[in-house]
Amino acid sequence: MVQPDEFEVWYTTEEFPDSFxxxxxxxxTAxxxxxxxxVTGRAPQDQVAYGWTSVYEWLHRVALIPAYVRRAPTGRLTRSDLARDLDxxxxxxxxxxxxxxxxGVFSRQTASVRFLMHVDRYAARYGIRFAANTRKRADLFGERQTGGWVVAEAKGRSGNIDDELKETMRAQKRTIRSxxxxxxxxxxxxxxxxxxYKGVPDHLKLHAVDPEEAEPEAIDVPADRDRFILAxxxxxxxxxxxxxxERARDGYEVASFGPFGISVGVLASVAQRIRRAQRGRxxxxxxxxxxxxxxxxxxxxPARQFTDGTVVMCKWQQALDQDDWSTETAEDYPQWW
Incomplete structure (x- = not known):
């Protein structure tokens, strides 16, 4: 049974290792x-150099949650009527x-990925140029807590997914060779x-595919762990x-964005080490x-801390629980969904 402040999202995996x-x-939670x-944002160029621009980009992204995301009584993640009426x-x-x-949520919960970032943000940060013969590459990359790099291609749809989309994901997720x-x-x-489901929109679902073959045009990302962590x-x-x-709490430096109802924190010792790296160490x-x-x-x-030593705290309970979404259907969904 989910708690009042939690979402429930079901997923299916296809061609994954047997351990999944x-x-x-x-x-x-929100x-x-x-x-x-x-962490998955594709921010413009160097986020530090752009200052407020990069933060506005992030605030724009997170604001979609109270605007368009709702929690059904069962805990399922659904969309507000406003979201359904978008062009x-x-x-x-x-x-x-x-x-x-x-x-990002799937990567952390099922693959134990501690650090995840957009490939283009890393490339822009360090001026990396990929081969001109292809623009096709996976969206995200990161590292598991147990070791080893992870590559993920992310897609989103407002309706059903089909075989064509699955084939696209199969191709793009193997476009990073190393x-x-x-x-x-x-x-x-x-x-x-x-x-x-029976012609009526259902709650959010996730479908993941993991075939083994690599693409002929796969690229190499010249990442190094020190620069990756800094970015x-x-x-x-x-x-x-x-x-x-805000006042430091539980060993974290914290800042709030009042009108947005959100606060962000970083473990103080980690923040201090990153600042030393920005100065050259x-x-x-x-x-x-x-x-x-x-x-x-x-x-x-603190309960809201993440394994990367950060905290994100939202005050969106009232918005998420608003009854401004259409009841999907009176039909019963398949039990495992």
Whole structure:
């Protein structure tokens, strides 16, 4: 049974390793969804150099939750009537961002990915240019807590998914051949969608595919863990700098964005280490950050903390529970959904 502040989203996997469930249930809060929107964002160029621009981009993304996302009485994630009335291009944008966020949630809950970021944001941060013969590449990459790089292609749809979309995900998720010279340990495509059941829109579902074959035009991402970690945390530090500073709590530096009803925090020791890296002390950054996380997070921490040493706290309960969404259907859905 989900709690009053939790969402429930079911997923199916196809062609995944045997260690993954064929079907499963994810339970998460709005804080988790907001965090996923933060880390998967395709922000313009260097987030630190752009200052408020990058933070506005993030606030724009997370604002879609209280505007368009609702929690049905069962805990299922559905859309507000406002979201259903958007024009086609607006629905595409909403589906795209939900697809990225839900791929982030899936990556953390089922694949134990601690750090996840958009490939283009990393590439823009360090001026990486890919081969001109293809624009096709996966959206996200990151690292599992157990070790090994992960590549994920994210899709979002406001209706059913079909075989054509599955084939597209199969192709794009294998377009990264290696990261820092190492083949990804796991690469998958993930589609968040609102399927039709007997002609009536259903709640949000997830479908993930993971075939083994690589694309002929697959690219190599010249990532290094120290630079990866720096790029991962820079958006959080930018948010701390431009938000309204709050009193430190539980060892975290915290900033709030009052009108948006959201606060962001970073473990103070991690934030300090990242700032030293920004001033030039890059050597052993990845190792230092992981050691700080493993040391601090081994102890009891705040319920809203994430395994990357950040916190995201939302005050959207009233908006998420509004009764401004159409009841999908009186029919019973299949039990495992």
């Amino acid at each position: 469930n064929r079907t499963g249930r994810m339970v998460f 804080d988790v969804l907001a965090h996923a929107l933060f 086609r291009s607006e629905k595409v944008a909403l589906s795209y961002m939900l697809g990225q966020a839900m791929t 990261i820092g010279g190492t083949p990804p340990a796991l690469a998958f495509g993930c589609a968040a969608h609102f399927p039709q 991962y945390y820079e958006p959080f530090l930018a948010a701390l700098e431009v938000g309204q500073e 890059m050597e052993h950054l990845y190792q230092d950050v992981v050691e700080l996380l493993d040391t601090y997070l081994a102890a009891d921490g």
